[in-house]
Amino acid sequence: MQNIDWSSLSFGYVKTNYNVRCYYRNGKWGELEISSSEQVSMHMAATCLHYGQEAFEGLKCYRGKDGKVRIFRWKENCKRLQSSAEAIMLAKVPDEIFKAACWKVVQLNKDFIPPYGTGGTLYLRPLLIGTGEKVGVGPADEYLFMIFVTPVGPYFKAGFKPVKMQLVRDYDRAAPMGTGHVKVGGNYAASLRAGERAHHEGFAASIFADAKTKQYIDEAGPANFFGIKDGKYITPDSGSILPSITNLSLRELAADMGLVVERRHVPIDEIGTFEEAGACGTAAVISPIDSIQDRENGTVYQIAKNGEPGPWCQKLYKRLTGIQFGEEEDKFGWCEFVDVD
Numbered sequence: 102m103q104n105i106d107w108s109s110l111s112f113g114y115v116k117t118n119y120n121v122r123c124y125y126r127n128g129k130w131g132e133l134e135i136s137s138s139e140q141v142s143m144h145m146a147a148t149c150l151h152y153g154q155e156a157f158e159g160l161k162c163y164r165g166k167d168g169k170v171r172i173f174r175w176k177e178n179c180k181r182l183q184s185s186a187e188a189i190m191l192a193k194v195p196d197e198i199f200k201a202a203c204w205k206v207v208q209l210n211k212d213f214i215p216p217y218g219t220g221g222t223l224y225l226r227p228l229l230i231g232t233g234e235k236v237g238v239g240p241a242d243e244y245l246f247m248i249f250v251t252p253v254g255p256y257f258k259a260g261f262k263p264v265k266m267q268l269v270r271d272y273d274r275a276a277p278m279g280t281g282h283v284k285v286g287g288n289y290a291a292s293l294r295a296g297e298r299a300h301h302e303g304f305a306a307s308i309f310a311d312a313k314t315k316q317y318i319d320e321a322g323p324a325n326f327f328g329i330k331d332g333k334y335i336t337p338d339s340g341s342i343l344p345s346i347t348n349l350s351l352r353e354l355a356a357d358m359g360l361v362v363e364r365r366h367v368p369i370d371e372i373g374t375f376e377e378a379g380a381c382g383t384a385a386v387i388s389p390i391d392s393i394q395d396r397e398n399g400t401v402y403q404i405a406k407n408g409e410p411g412p413w414c415q416k417l418y419k420r421l422t423g424i425q426f427g428e429e430e431d432k433f434g435w436c437e438f439v440d441v442d
Protein backbone atom coordinates (compact mmCIF):
# COMPACT_ATOMS: atom_id res chain seq x y z
CA MET A 102 0.00 0.00 0.00
CA GLN A 103 1.34 3.40 -0.94
CA ASN A 104 2.04 6.09 1.59
CA ILE A 105 -0.73 8.39 0.37
CA ASP A 106 -2.98 10.62 2.43
CA TRP A 107 -6.17 9.23 0.88
CA SER A 108 -8.36 11.79 2.57
CA SER A 109 -6.62 14.72 0.90
CA LEU A 110 -6.76 13.44 -2.70
CA SER A 111 -8.44 15.73 -5.21
CA PHE A 112 -9.44 15.07 -8.83
CA GLY A 113 -5.88 15.49 -10.05
CA TYR A 114 -2.86 13.57 -11.27
CA VAL A 115 -0.86 11.39 -8.91
CA LYS A 116 2.04 9.42 -10.34
CA THR A 117 1.53 5.66 -10.23
CA ASN A 118 3.90 2.83 -11.11
CA TYR A 119 2.77 1.76 -14.56
CA ASN A 120 0.63 2.48 -17.59
CA VAL A 121 -0.25 0.11 -20.42
CA ARG A 122 0.11 0.72 -24.14
CA CYS A 123 -0.82 -0.91 -27.40
CA TYR A 124 0.30 0.21 -30.87
CA TYR A 125 -1.60 -0.05 -34.13
CA ARG A 126 0.84 -0.48 -37.03
CA ASN A 127 0.59 -2.01 -40.50
CA GLY A 128 -3.16 -2.35 -40.16
CA LYS A 129 -3.22 -4.29 -36.89
CA TRP A 130 -3.00 -3.96 -33.13
CA GLY A 131 0.11 -5.31 -31.42
CA GLU A 132 0.61 -6.84 -27.97
CA LEU A 133 -0.24 -4.97 -24.80
CA GLU A 134 2.92 -3.40 -23.36
CA ILE A 135 3.67 -2.26 -19.84
CA SER A 136 5.46 1.06 -19.34
CA SER A 137 6.76 2.86 -16.29
CA SER A 138 7.35 6.08 -18.23
CA GLU A 139 5.02 9.05 -17.95
CA GLN A 140 6.19 10.30 -21.35
CA VAL A 141 4.94 9.52 -24.84
CA SER A 142 7.40 9.84 -27.68
CA MET A 143 5.99 10.45 -31.14
CA HIS A 144 6.65 11.96 -34.52
CA MET A 145 6.29 15.75 -34.58
CA ALA A 146 3.90 15.44 -37.52
CA ALA A 147 1.59 13.00 -35.66
CA THR A 148 -2.06 13.62 -36.55
CA CYS A 149 -3.09 13.95 -32.88
CA LEU A 150 -0.88 17.04 -32.63
CA HIS A 151 -2.14 18.73 -35.78
CA TYR A 152 -5.52 17.46 -36.80
CA GLY A 153 -7.11 16.57 -33.48
CA GLN A 154 -7.09 12.80 -33.99
CA GLU A 155 -7.51 12.14 -30.28
CA ALA A 156 -10.21 10.48 -28.22
CA PHE A 157 -10.29 9.51 -24.57
CA GLU A 158 -12.41 7.90 -21.89
CA GLY A 159 -12.85 8.09 -18.15
CA LEU A 160 -14.00 5.29 -15.87
CA LYS A 161 -13.44 4.27 -12.29
CA CYS A 162 -12.39 1.29 -10.25
CA TYR A 163 -13.64 0.94 -6.69
CA ARG A 164 -12.47 -0.90 -3.57
CA GLY A 165 -15.74 -2.26 -2.20
CA LYS A 166 -17.06 -2.78 1.28
CA ASP A 167 -16.24 -6.50 0.88
CA GLY A 168 -12.61 -5.63 -0.03
CA LYS A 169 -13.13 -6.64 -3.66
CA VAL A 170 -12.10 -4.43 -6.56
CA ARG A 171 -14.78 -3.49 -9.09
CA ILE A 172 -14.74 -1.77 -12.46
CA PHE A 173 -17.98 -0.04 -13.39
CA ARG A 174 -19.57 -0.59 -16.85
CA TRP A 175 -16.31 -0.79 -18.83
CA LYS A 176 -18.17 -2.13 -21.87
CA GLU A 177 -20.04 1.15 -22.19
CA ASN A 178 -16.77 3.12 -22.14
CA CYS A 179 -15.33 0.73 -24.70
CA LYS A 180 -18.36 1.20 -26.98
CA ARG A 181 -18.12 4.96 -26.61
CA LEU A 182 -14.41 4.95 -27.48
CA GLN A 183 -15.26 2.90 -30.57
CA SER A 184 -17.90 5.42 -31.54
CA SER A 185 -15.40 8.28 -31.02
CA ALA A 186 -12.93 6.36 -33.21
CA GLU A 187 -15.58 5.98 -35.91
CA ALA A 188 -16.40 9.72 -35.80
CA ILE A 189 -12.84 10.98 -36.29
CA MET A 190 -11.40 8.03 -38.23
CA LEU A 191 -9.15 6.51 -35.57
CA ALA A 192 -8.31 2.81 -35.58
CA LYS A 193 -10.93 1.11 -33.37
CA VAL A 194 -9.78 -0.60 -30.19
CA PRO A 195 -11.37 -4.07 -29.99
CA ASP A 196 -13.28 -5.00 -26.81
CA GLU A 197 -10.73 -7.62 -25.76
CA ILE A 198 -7.80 -5.18 -25.92
CA PHE A 199 -9.77 -2.52 -24.04
CA LYS A 200 -10.74 -4.98 -21.32
CA ALA A 201 -7.27 -6.54 -21.01
CA ALA A 202 -5.73 -3.05 -20.74
CA CYS A 203 -8.17 -2.02 -17.96
CA TRP A 204 -7.54 -5.19 -15.96
CA LYS A 205 -3.77 -5.07 -16.43
CA VAL A 206 -3.39 -1.41 -15.45
CA VAL A 207 -5.50 -1.89 -12.32
CA GLN A 208 -3.58 -5.01 -11.27
CA LEU A 209 -0.22 -3.32 -11.84
CA ASN A 210 -1.27 -0.31 -9.76
CA LYS A 211 -3.31 -2.11 -7.11
CA ASP A 212 -1.50 -0.25 -4.33
CA PHE A 213 -3.00 2.99 -5.60
CA ILE A 214 -6.63 1.90 -5.25
CA PRO A 215 -7.96 4.02 -2.39
CA PRO A 216 -9.22 1.97 0.58
CA TYR A 217 -12.95 1.52 1.12
CA GLY A 218 -14.42 4.22 3.31
CA THR A 219 -12.18 7.04 2.10
CA GLY A 220 -14.56 7.86 -0.77
CA GLY A 221 -11.58 7.69 -3.13
CA THR A 222 -11.44 5.67 -6.34
CA LEU A 223 -8.88 4.76 -8.98
CA TYR A 224 -9.65 6.75 -12.13
CA LEU A 225 -8.76 5.09 -15.45
CA ARG A 226 -7.97 7.35 -18.39
CA PRO A 227 -7.88 5.47 -21.70
CA LEU A 228 -6.41 7.52 -24.53
CA LEU A 229 -6.39 6.83 -28.28
CA ILE A 230 -4.22 9.02 -30.51
CA GLY A 231 -3.08 9.19 -34.10
CA THR A 232 0.71 8.88 -33.96
CA GLY A 233 1.44 8.35 -37.64
CA GLU A 234 2.81 11.38 -39.46
CA LYS A 235 0.74 13.31 -41.98
CA VAL A 236 1.40 16.76 -43.32
CA GLY A 237 -1.67 16.99 -45.55
CA VAL A 238 -4.98 16.63 -43.72
CA GLY A 239 -5.93 12.97 -43.41
CA PRO A 240 -6.19 10.14 -40.88
CA ALA A 241 -2.97 8.56 -39.59
CA ASP A 242 -1.75 5.07 -40.42
CA GLU A 243 -0.49 4.47 -36.87
CA TYR A 244 -2.19 4.80 -33.48
CA LEU A 245 -1.41 4.45 -29.82
CA PHE A 246 -3.97 3.24 -27.31
CA MET A 247 -2.91 3.60 -23.70
CA ILE A 248 -4.41 3.72 -20.22
CA PHE A 249 -2.98 5.48 -17.24
CA VAL A 250 -4.56 5.58 -13.81
CA THR A 251 -4.58 8.03 -10.95
CA PRO A 252 -6.15 7.79 -7.51
CA VAL A 253 -8.81 10.47 -7.04
CA GLY A 254 -10.60 11.67 -3.94
CA PRO A 255 -14.30 12.11 -3.37
CA TYR A 256 -15.55 14.96 -5.54
CA PHE A 257 -17.42 16.61 -2.70
CA LYS A 258 -14.98 17.04 0.13
CA ALA A 259 -17.30 19.31 2.05
CA GLY A 260 -20.22 16.95 1.50
CA PHE A 261 -22.77 16.63 -1.25
CA LYS A 262 -23.66 20.31 -1.85
CA PRO A 263 -25.60 22.02 -4.65
CA VAL A 264 -23.56 24.29 -6.94
CA LYS A 265 -24.35 27.39 -8.97
CA MET A 266 -24.15 27.13 -12.74
CA GLN A 267 -24.17 29.61 -15.59
CA LEU A 268 -26.07 29.21 -18.85
CA VAL A 269 -24.18 30.49 -21.89
CA ARG A 270 -25.26 31.22 -25.44
CA ASP A 271 -22.21 33.10 -26.70
CA TYR A 272 -20.01 29.99 -26.98
CA ASP A 273 -20.77 26.55 -28.44
CA ARG A 274 -18.87 23.42 -27.47
CA ALA A 275 -20.07 21.45 -30.48
CA ALA A 276 -21.98 21.91 -33.74
CA PRO A 277 -25.29 20.12 -34.39
CA MET A 278 -23.79 17.68 -36.91
CA GLY A 279 -20.28 17.86 -35.43
CA THR A 280 -18.55 15.79 -32.77
CA GLY A 281 -20.45 16.70 -29.59
CA HIS A 282 -21.72 13.12 -29.21
CA VAL A 283 -18.22 11.64 -28.93
CA LYS A 284 -15.39 12.12 -26.47
CA VAL A 285 -12.74 13.88 -28.53
CA GLY A 286 -10.31 16.54 -27.34
CA GLY A 287 -11.57 19.25 -29.68
CA ASN A 288 -14.89 19.49 -27.84
CA TYR A 289 -13.04 20.23 -24.63
CA ALA A 290 -10.82 22.88 -26.23
CA ALA A 291 -13.99 24.54 -27.51
CA SER A 292 -15.54 24.53 -24.03
CA LEU A 293 -12.56 25.97 -22.14
CA ARG A 294 -13.33 29.69 -22.56
CA ALA A 295 -16.90 29.42 -21.36
CA GLY A 296 -15.87 27.19 -18.46
CA GLU A 297 -13.03 29.42 -17.29
CA ARG A 298 -15.23 32.51 -17.54
CA ALA A 299 -17.94 30.78 -15.51
CA HIS A 300 -15.38 29.95 -12.78
CA HIS A 301 -14.06 33.49 -12.85
CA GLU A 302 -17.60 34.82 -12.46
CA GLY A 303 -18.23 32.59 -9.46
CA PHE A 304 -19.95 29.54 -10.96
CA ALA A 305 -19.02 25.89 -10.75
CA ALA A 306 -19.56 25.27 -14.48
CA SER A 307 -21.19 26.56 -17.63
CA ILE A 308 -24.29 25.03 -19.16
CA PHE A 309 -24.41 25.23 -22.94
CA ALA A 310 -27.56 26.05 -24.87
CA ASP A 311 -28.10 24.01 -28.04
CA ALA A 312 -25.93 25.49 -30.79
CA LYS A 313 -28.65 25.72 -33.43
CA THR A 314 -31.61 27.42 -31.76
CA LYS A 315 -30.20 28.47 -28.35
CA GLN A 316 -33.57 27.54 -26.86
CA TYR A 317 -32.76 24.24 -25.19
CA ILE A 318 -30.35 22.96 -22.58
CA ASP A 319 -27.57 20.92 -24.15
CA GLU A 320 -24.67 19.91 -21.93
CA ALA A 321 -23.64 20.97 -18.41
CA GLY A 322 -19.89 21.51 -18.87
CA PRO A 323 -18.28 18.06 -18.74
CA ALA A 324 -21.51 16.46 -17.53
CA ASN A 325 -25.09 15.80 -18.63
CA PHE A 326 -28.02 17.78 -17.24
CA PHE A 327 -31.12 16.26 -15.65
CA GLY A 328 -34.10 17.79 -13.93
CA ILE A 329 -36.76 16.27 -11.71
CA LYS A 330 -40.38 17.30 -11.39
CA ASP A 331 -43.83 15.70 -11.05
CA GLY A 332 -42.32 12.24 -10.53
CA LYS A 333 -40.25 12.48 -13.71
CA TYR A 334 -36.52 12.31 -14.47
CA ILE A 335 -36.04 14.58 -17.48
CA THR A 336 -32.81 14.81 -19.48
CA PRO A 337 -32.00 16.47 -22.81
CA ASP A 338 -32.18 14.51 -26.02
CA SER A 339 -29.65 16.06 -28.34
CA GLY A 340 -27.29 14.85 -31.03
CA SER A 341 -24.51 17.08 -29.75
CA ILE A 342 -24.14 15.91 -26.14
CA LEU A 343 -21.94 13.12 -24.88
CA PRO A 344 -24.00 10.04 -23.99
CA SER A 345 -23.04 9.93 -20.32
CA ILE A 346 -22.74 6.47 -18.78
CA THR A 347 -23.67 7.97 -15.41
CA ASN A 348 -26.82 9.42 -16.96
CA LEU A 349 -27.61 6.06 -18.58
CA SER A 350 -27.24 4.41 -15.17
CA LEU A 351 -29.29 7.09 -13.37
CA ARG A 352 -32.09 6.70 -15.93
CA GLU A 353 -32.22 2.97 -15.25
CA LEU A 354 -32.16 3.55 -11.49
CA ALA A 355 -34.75 6.34 -11.71
CA ALA A 356 -37.12 4.04 -13.61
CA ASP A 357 -36.43 1.27 -11.10
CA MET A 358 -37.25 3.66 -8.25
CA GLY A 359 -40.57 4.65 -9.76
CA LEU A 360 -39.77 7.83 -11.70
CA VAL A 361 -40.93 8.26 -15.28
CA VAL A 362 -37.90 8.85 -17.49
CA GLU A 363 -38.17 11.41 -20.28
CA ARG A 364 -35.47 12.14 -22.85
CA ARG A 365 -36.52 15.14 -24.83
CA HIS A 366 -35.66 18.73 -25.62
CA VAL A 367 -35.56 20.72 -22.39
CA PRO A 368 -36.49 24.37 -23.06
CA ILE A 369 -34.43 26.87 -21.10
CA ASP A 370 -37.55 28.49 -19.67
CA GLU A 371 -38.54 25.13 -18.17
CA ILE A 372 -35.59 25.33 -15.75
CA GLY A 373 -37.62 27.29 -13.23
CA THR A 374 -40.19 24.50 -12.99
CA PHE A 375 -37.79 21.79 -11.81
CA GLU A 376 -38.05 20.65 -8.21
CA GLU A 377 -34.46 19.37 -8.42
CA ALA A 378 -31.70 19.37 -11.02
CA GLY A 379 -28.22 17.96 -11.32
CA ALA A 380 -25.21 17.53 -13.56
CA CYS A 381 -24.05 13.93 -13.82
CA GLY A 382 -20.77 12.31 -14.82
CA THR A 383 -18.15 9.83 -13.67
CA ALA A 384 -16.13 12.38 -11.68
CA ALA A 385 -18.86 13.66 -9.36
CA VAL A 386 -21.65 11.10 -10.04
CA ILE A 387 -24.20 13.88 -9.37
CA SER A 388 -23.53 17.58 -8.79
CA PRO A 389 -26.86 18.85 -7.51
CA ILE A 390 -27.65 22.25 -9.01
CA ASP A 391 -28.48 25.08 -6.65
CA SER A 392 -29.37 27.66 -9.27
CA ILE A 393 -28.72 28.55 -12.89
CA GLN A 394 -27.98 32.09 -14.00
CA ASP A 395 -28.82 32.94 -17.59
CA ARG A 396 -25.77 35.04 -18.46
CA GLU A 397 -27.45 36.81 -21.36
CA ASN A 398 -30.36 38.36 -19.48
CA GLY A 399 -29.34 37.88 -15.85
CA THR A 400 -32.35 35.71 -14.92
CA VAL A 401 -31.56 33.43 -12.00
CA TYR A 402 -33.50 30.17 -11.78
CA GLN A 403 -33.40 28.99 -8.17
CA ILE A 404 -33.82 25.21 -7.96
CA ALA A 405 -32.43 23.82 -4.68
CA LYS A 406 -34.14 24.72 -1.42
CA ASN A 407 -31.99 26.08 1.43
CA GLY A 408 -28.77 25.05 -0.28
CA GLU A 409 -29.51 21.36 0.21
CA PRO A 410 -29.69 18.58 -2.41
CA GLY A 411 -33.23 17.39 -3.03
CA PRO A 412 -34.49 13.96 -1.98
CA TRP A 413 -34.26 12.36 -5.45
CA CYS A 414 -30.70 13.57 -6.02
CA GLN A 415 -29.78 12.08 -2.66
CA LYS A 416 -31.54 8.78 -3.30
CA LEU A 417 -30.08 8.37 -6.77
CA TYR A 418 -26.59 9.29 -5.59
CA LYS A 419 -26.75 6.87 -2.70
CA ARG A 420 -28.05 4.01 -4.83
CA LEU A 421 -25.49 4.43 -7.61
CA THR A 422 -22.47 4.90 -5.35
CA GLY A 423 -23.82 2.04 -3.19
CA ILE A 424 -23.66 -0.29 -6.21
CA GLN A 425 -20.19 0.96 -7.16
CA PHE A 426 -18.78 0.41 -3.66
CA GLY A 427 -20.50 -2.96 -3.20
CA GLU A 428 -22.84 -1.68 -0.49
CA GLU A 429 -26.01 -2.37 -2.46
CA GLU A 430 -27.07 -5.23 -4.67
CA ASP A 431 -25.79 -4.83 -8.23
CA LYS A 432 -28.96 -6.17 -9.79
CA PHE A 433 -28.15 -4.77 -13.23
CA GLY A 434 -24.75 -6.49 -13.33
CA TRP A 435 -22.84 -3.22 -13.86
CA CYS A 436 -19.72 -4.10 -11.87
CA GLU A 437 -17.03 -6.59 -12.82
CA PHE A 438 -14.37 -7.80 -10.42
CA VAL A 439 -10.64 -7.47 -10.89
CA ASP A 440 -8.55 -10.00 -9.06
CA VAL A 441 -5.68 -8.05 -7.53
CA ASP A 442 -4.50 -10.41 -4.79
Ligand SMILES: Cc1ncc(COP(=O)(O)O)c(C=O)c1O
Pocket residue numbers: 159320322323324325342343344345346347348381382383384
Ligand atom coordinates in the same frame (compact mmCIF):
# COMPACT_ATOMS: atom_id res chain seq x y z
C1 LIG B 1 -18.80 16.52 -22.10
C2 LIG B 1 -19.15 15.45 -21.12
N1 LIG B 1 -20.45 15.18 -20.90
C3 LIG B 1 -20.82 14.21 -20.04
C4 LIG B 1 -19.89 13.48 -19.33
C5 LIG B 1 -20.32 12.42 -18.38
O1 LIG B 1 -20.11 11.16 -18.94
P1 LIG B 1 -19.87 9.91 -18.01
O2 LIG B 1 -21.06 9.79 -17.13
O3 LIG B 1 -19.77 8.75 -18.96
O4 LIG B 1 -18.63 10.16 -17.26
C6 LIG B 1 -18.53 13.75 -19.52
C7 LIG B 1 -17.51 12.99 -18.79
O5 LIG B 1 -17.05 11.99 -19.29
C8 LIG B 1 -18.16 14.75 -20.43
O6 LIG B 1 -16.87 15.03 -20.63
